[in-house]
Amino acid sequence: QSALTQPASVSGSPGQSITISCSGTSSDVADYNYVSWYQQHPGKAPKLMIYDVSNRPSGVSNRFSGSKSDNTASLTISGLQAEDEADYYCSSYTSGSTLFGGGTKVTVL
Amino acid sequence: EVQLVESGGGLVQPGGSLRLSCAASGFTFSSYAMYWVRQAPGKGLESVSAIRSNGGSTYYVNSVKGRFTISRDNSKNTLYLQMGSLRAEDMAVYYCARVARNYWFFDLWGRGTLVTVSS
Numbered sequence: 317q318s319a320l321t322q323p324a325s326v327s328g329s330p331g332q333s334i335t336i337s338c339s340g341t342s343s344d345v346a347d348y349n350y351v352s353w354y355q356q357h358p359g360k361a362p363k364l365m366i367y368d369v370s371n372r373p374s375g376v377s378n379r380f381s382g383s384k385s386d387n388t389a390s391l392t393i394s395g396l397q398a399e400d401e402a403d404y405y406c407s408s409y410t411s412g413s414t415l416f417g418g419g420t421k422v423t424v425l
Numbered sequence: 426e427v428q429l430v431e432s433g434g435g436l437v438q439p440g441g442s443l444r445l446s447c448a449a450s451g452f453t454f455s456s457y458a459m460y461w462v463r464q465a466p467g468k469g470l471e472s473v474s475a476i477r478s479n480g481g482s483t484y485y486v487n488s489v490k491g492r493f494t495i496s497r498d499n500s501k502n503t504l505y506l507q508m509g510s511l512r513a514e515d516m517a518v519y520y521c522a523r524v525a526r527n528y529w530f531f532d533l534w535g536r537g538t539l540v541t542v543s544s
Contacts, residue, residue: 319469319471348529350528350529350530352529352530352531354470354531356470361520361534361535361536361537362470362520362531362534363534364530364531364532367525367528367530367532368528368530373532405469405470407470407530407531409529412484413472413475413484413486414460414472414475414529414531415472416462416469416470416471416472417469418469419468419469419470
């Protein structure tokens, strides 16, 4: 039940693109296309941004996109905006439960 | 309005007990699996416990096995987490979260309730 591995922080200037990685194992990310991403602003509940690796829920900006290669999933934010500054968590299904990554703080410079 | 509202958090001494509740409204609660997810101060998210829609199967993270019990009352649209033998490391905001039907992601979250473990 080890957490998925994310970089602690990623930063970028407005308008730039950034990518957050999420590394797992053959028991989670590599074995299932059930990776999701959540955005969390301070003091708020998490918000679903991507599900099933690359699907966007209704209402989420198309600036957010997801992908996966082997045991590493990625979230890309294009056209970075000030409102994107938040913590981001990946999550993956694994054998009847759900693992989260440690979280990545995105800073808009 | 579709929402989840947690309650029951508060200050408890190490070794003490607490019961959290999560009231669901605006959707058919009995059709969804539910989770408790916690977040320690300044830390990341952690899946604590889960329960199937009919209550027939449960999951616990290793660190709470034998101390926490998840349950639900579908007639009251309420999810519970009975917490016992509380430790300092259990201190966190506890969120209840809905698992999207036929998927493996959380599509609805409550605002959370804070559990503080301190003497």
